[in-house]
Amino acid sequence: MKVLVQKFGGTSVRDEKIRQKAIEHVKNALNEGFKVIVVVSAMGRYPEPYATDSLLQLVGENTTMLSAKEKDLLISCGETISAVVFSNELLHQNIESIAITGAQAGIITTSEFTNAQIKTMDTELVSSLLYEYQVVVVAGFQGRNDHYEVTTIGRGGSDTSATALAAATGAEYVDIFTDVNGIMTADPRMVSTARKLEQISYTEVCNLAYQGAKVIHPRAVEIAMKANIPIRVRSTHEQDPGTLITSLDGDKQSNTVIDRLVTGIAYVDHLTQIKIDNKMESELIQVDVFKAMAEAGISVDFINISPGGMMYTILDKYEEKALQVLNNLNITPILNQNCAKISLVGAGMSGIPGATSKIVQTLSSHNIPIYQSADSHRTIWVLIKSEHLQTAVNALHLAFQLENS
16 A cells, blocks of 8 residues: 655645645546545635634633643644534545544644643544545644643644654655745746756755744654655646655655755844853853743753853844843843844755855945854854845855756
């Protein structure tokens, strides 16, 4: 039995017309001899009635008195409704189908309600249903804990549901359907010359996703990478194969060798850089600061530490809270507001000199100051002012010839 997992996001199931396009992809897979596991997100986006954020508005979202456990019970309804509606439309087209919840599909999680982690998979029911039905439609984003309580697995959870089911059932592929035709070299809303990547490695797409690209959730990619199951990111509206995510190391799914220095560019905007001078503070200030930030629920990023001080970034929306935390530690930081972090990702950069030099030259030629930088084997980061973001991303995209990818 050949199994294919197809995940359809909220914009791919928002109304009957678009769902018919999704069903065409299901039919194509059936014609190719696959049994299909369809994973669906909640239908549409806020303010559409069954979207996750719309359901949260029913209880006031930020002002609700519900526990996280009760919130999970509420927001899991969006995917459940979507699964049943999708299965009903398959049945109307004479496709043998059944809808089940994430818990019934065997997605067993931790008890961190609203942001649970998958612990184990028990797909005995899914496997048996695949012998009886052509399609099993699973409500994404949700599972159950050891106490049989409903849990949800955080934003991007339907992607994670899809790859976890693929790994557990030995699927040949995971198709992630969305409203874009694959993974681009840069945000096409920012760079008009951005091009679709035909292939990309698991590691590269994880790095792009963690650095701001929103096509697929990095947790989902990591699960597929461990199981060596290729992912295809495709458009619901087209029959194009999209972008193939695989190991790119000569395995059976990809025997293509791609030689490129930079694969893609991602960015995160609306950042504030915080600088702290160690000469004015205690020697243990680094421990105190990061512990206090964590306790306040403030995520820190782009961390540079040296004997003379340290710097890091936070999202602008946490600036006031972060200042209060530092004030409680008797620390007066230097703030650099309205910043953006640009990330250049590419496996080809590993061990190859010249990438950082080209970045510095390119930005300098456009009079764009760099306030912070760092690099790893596959990623180089620079911090600039938000006002220069579009110019910088376009200039770097041109400098590394990504329009020819």
